[in-house]
Amino acid sequence: ADGTQWSPANGETAASWQLVSPPANAGEPLVVRVDTWTYRGDKPQPTAEELTSLDQRAPAMNDSFDQPRQPTEPLPDMEDAPPSAPIAQRPAVDPQKNVDEFAPVEGRFLRFTVTGTRDNSAPGIDELEIFGADAERNLAPQGKATASSVISGYAIHQIPHLNDGKLGNNHSWISAESGGGWVQIEFPETVEMRKIVWARDQTGVCKDRLANAYRIEVSVDGARWTKVGDERGRAASAHTLGAIRRDASPGYVMETIPGPFPTWRPSDLAFGDDGAIYALAMTEGQVWRAKTPPVGQPERVEWRRYACGLHHPIGLAFVDGRLYVAQKPEITELIDRDGDGTVDHYRTVATGWGLSPGWHEYCFGLGVDPQQNLWFALNTGVFWTHPGTDLVAPGRFRGSVLRVARDTEHLEVMATGCRVPNGIAQGPGGAMFFTDNQGDWIAACKLAAIVPGRFYGHPETQEATLPKETYPDGLSTVWLPYEHSRSVSGPVHDRTGGKFGPFADQMFVGDVGYGVNAGVMRIALEKVQGEYQGACFRFVDGQPLGSERMKFGPDHQLYTASLTSGLTRMAFDGRTPLAIREVNIRPRGAGFVIRLTRPLAAETQLSAEQVQVRRYHYVYSGRYGSPRTGEQSVPVQTAELSADRTSITLSLPVEPHPGGMVYQMQLGKLTDEEGTELLHNEAWYTVHRLPD
Numbered sequence: 173a174d175g176t177q178w179s180p181a182n183g184e185t186a187a188s189w190q191l192v193s194p195p196a197n198a199g200e201p202l203v204v205r206v207d208t209w210t211y212r213g214d215k216p217q218p219t220a221e222e223l224t225s226l227d228q229r230a231p232a233m234n235d236s237f238d239q240p241r242q243p244t245e246p247l248p249d250m251e252d253a254p255p256s257a258p259i260a261q262r263p264a265v266d267p268q269k270n271v272d273e274f275a276p277v278e279g280r281f282l283r284f285t286v287t288g289t290r291d292n293s294a295p296g297i298d299e300l301e302i303f304g305a306d307a308e309r310n311l312a313p314q315g316k317a318t319a320s321s322v323i324s325g326y327a328i329h330q331i332p333h334l335n336d337g338k339l340g341n342n343h344s345w346i347s348a349e350s351g352g353g354w355v356q357i358e359f360p361e362t363v364e365m366r367k368i369v370w371a372r373d374q375t376g377v378c379k380d381r382l383a384n385a386y387r388i389e390v391s392v393d394g395a396r397w398t399k400v401g402d403e404r405g406r407a408a409s410a411h412t413l414g415a416i417r418r419d420a421s422p423g424y425v426m427e428t429i430p431g432p433f434p435t436w437r438p439s440d441l442a443f444g445d446d447g448a449i450y451a452l453a454m455t456e457g458q459v460w461r462a463k464t465p466p467v468g469q470p471e472r473v474e475w476r477r478y479a480c481g482l483h484h485p486i487g488l489a490f491v492d493g494r495l496y497v498a499q500k501p502e503i504t505e506l507i508d509r510d511g512d513g514t515v516d517h518y519r520t521v522a523t524g525w526g527l528s529p530g531w532h533e534y535c536f537g538l539g540v541d542p543q544q545n546l547w548f549a550l551n552t553g554v555f556w557t558h559p560g561t562d563l564v565a566p567g568r569f570r571g572s573v574l575r576v577a578r579d580t581e582h583l584e585v586m587a588t589g590c591r592v593p594n595g596i597a598q599g600p601g602g603a604m605f606f607t608d609n610q611g612d613w614i615a616a617c618k619l620a621a622i623v624p625g626r627f628y629g630h631p632e633t634q635e636a637t638l639p640k641e642t643y644p645d646g647l648s649t650v651w652l653p654y655e656h657s658r659s660v661s662g663p664v665h666d667r668t669g670g671k672f673g674p675f676a677d678q679m680f681v682g683d684v685g686y687g688v689n690a691g692v693m694r695i696a697l698e699k700v701q702g703e704y705q706g707a708c709f710r711f712v713d714g715q716p717l718g719s720e721r722m723k724f725g726p727d728h729q730l731y732t733a734s735l736t737s738g739l740t741r742m743a744f745d746g747r748t749p750l751a752i753r754e755v756n757i758r759p760r761g762a763g764f765v766i767r768l769t770r771p772l773a774a775e776t777q778l779s780a781e782q783v784q785v786r787r788y789h790y791v792y793s794g795r796y797g798s799p800r801t802g803e804q805s806v807p808v809q810t811a812e813l814s815a816d817r818t819s820i821t822l823s824l825p826v827e828p829h830p831g832g833m834v835y836q837m838q839l840g841k842l843t844d845e846e847g848t849e850l851l852h853n854e855a856w857y858t859v860h861r862l863p864d
Contacts, residue, residue, distance in 0.1 A: 526567010
């Protein structure tokens with residue numbers, strides 16, 4: 173800037189220097205651009221010759237947010253290929269017994285290499301049996317067992333257990349490598365081999381650490397190996413998401429898209445205008461890019477690394493063709509200046525919040541509102557129930573929802589009082605919503621509509637706590653039942669206009685609980701007296717595991733980035749399931765109207781006694797979570813089925829609560845004309861306001 177001068181920062185000493193600029197004109201920003209910093213220690217002010225030398229250096233990139241960007245090199249189109257067969261030829265891997273047969277082969281070594289487990293845990297095997305021409309004689313005890321590694325500190329998990337003839341977890345081998353490792357049997361002389369039998373635990377007690385991707389190799393000399401089998405052709409089990417398309421829930425099919433490497437843990441994804449999918453590898457701090465593979469052929473994906481060096485990224489979004497990532501210390505624009513398909517410039521868009529060595533200080537994002545502003549949220553700086561730990565530390569903006577303005581990139585605090593706000597997204601009506609996780613001051617996992625200036629419950633200091641028996645003005649739009657949501661992940665809004673089935677304009681949330689609450693929940697909202705409230709329902713049970721983020725793709729499929737299951741996608745198959753579509757509260761709290769996706773059977777006889785309703789609320793306190801408080805049954809006075817048999821009107825007294833009153837409804841067994849039972853026949857509605 174014209175008139176800018178260097179001057180000593182400490183009087184007459186030259187230990188440090190400061191850049192002093194003239195005052196800015198009123199109402200005009202002052203921009204000071206520094207292309208090159210040179211550490212000078214206690215040397216005097218730079219000479220004219222040194223400044224001339226600096227001026228001759230190539231200028232740094234003008235990385236202002238309003239500068240145009242060079243388009244990234246497009247990925248090559250996929251060649252046409254015949255559809256993959258969706259029918260499995262062999263049963264799914266089973267924790268208790270697996271048989272792999274192959275053509276007779278001779279050798280002294282057999283190696284079983286695990287390349288993947290269902291939850292990326294270290295694999296375990298209790299016994300590796302090898303059979304030749306005699307199908308009843310196990311040859312393995314004649315040989316010597318070796319392995320790539322073994323978990324340390326456990327006498328029950330040792331390499332010799334692989335062929336000792338003893339079954340069960342107490343006589344097993346467990347690798348020391350996440351998601352992989354190999355075991356081997358070496359025979360004293362050449363033998364003929366025709367099949368192997370292996371299991372995690374043949375006694376049926378342990379079902380974890382199950383290999384779902386592997387290869388079997390045989391060698392004569394231990395140097396040159398011949399592959400004789402692998403997991404191909406096996407079905408996907410209820411515990412394992414394989415690469416073969418499978419039912420996820422009635423009306424929906426799910427398939428996994430293989431990752432760029434076996435141990436990746438995708439934390440978010442985004443879709444570019446170039447038809448490519450971009451995905452975060454959270455642990456490695458990388459962004460990968462690929463053409464979206466055809467439906468039914470996920471194995472055709474070809475990943476290319478697009479960016480690296482990020483610090484625990486958990487948010488990815490495109491705005492106006494520009495790619496942004498949320499990482500622990502900042503929001504960053506990823507720029508491919510020369511268009512060669514690799515990011516070469518990382519532009520800081522927003523930063524300045526408190527950051528300590530605490531490992532739990534996440535930056536969750538990224539949401540985009542209708543005006544194309546970026547939204548993100550920061551983990552709390554204080555866990556009241558874990559004081560003095562290395563999880564977090566107090567700091568600026570911690571526990572806040574923030575917005576980056578599209579036209580100025582001004583950073584603004586929009587709301588406070590978050591604990592672990594693991595996800596933020598646009599919802600119905602263009603409103604912005606975030607999810608938060610149960611813990612101190614947060615009674616249960618929840619979805620909340622963001623109202624600027626409101627406080628959502630988690631104070632950062634003792635002074636910020638509310639008076640006793642006072643509730644936050646930031647409402648918990650929908651409380652999620654603890655039995656189905658313990659670590660809620662980011663929300664997503666269905667704007668497909670019905671191309672994803674009968675739940676248009678609703679929201680979906682996952683759970684990052686690594687299998688404790690695997691699945692997806694669905695949320696139908698309505699606005700009552702100016703506030704959002706509504707009901708949640710189970711949608712998909714048991715999968716995916718460790719869901720972190722969900723996005724709808726240009727193909728109207730629901731893509732999920734999961735820390736355990738990897739990258740999955742789910743499509744509506746055109747068959748509308750019989751399910752509860754939504755629940756609406758009746759005027760003046762007279763009850764609820766439950767709307768279904770399809771008519772019930774013509775002979776349906778509905779009674780008030782068939783419908784079970786319970787209500788409860790939560791206590792707002794600094795304790796970790798809250799039990800259901802004031803729980804009681806609510807008698808249903810009448811239950812009336814509409815003439816078209818697609819809605820049920822319940823008459824019962826409905827009351828709100830300052831923290832939200834939850835009404836849990838159970839409809840019992842109901843069927844349609846084909847005899848199909850009502851899917852997930854329960855709902856949880858959170859009441860804050862009563863309509864007129």
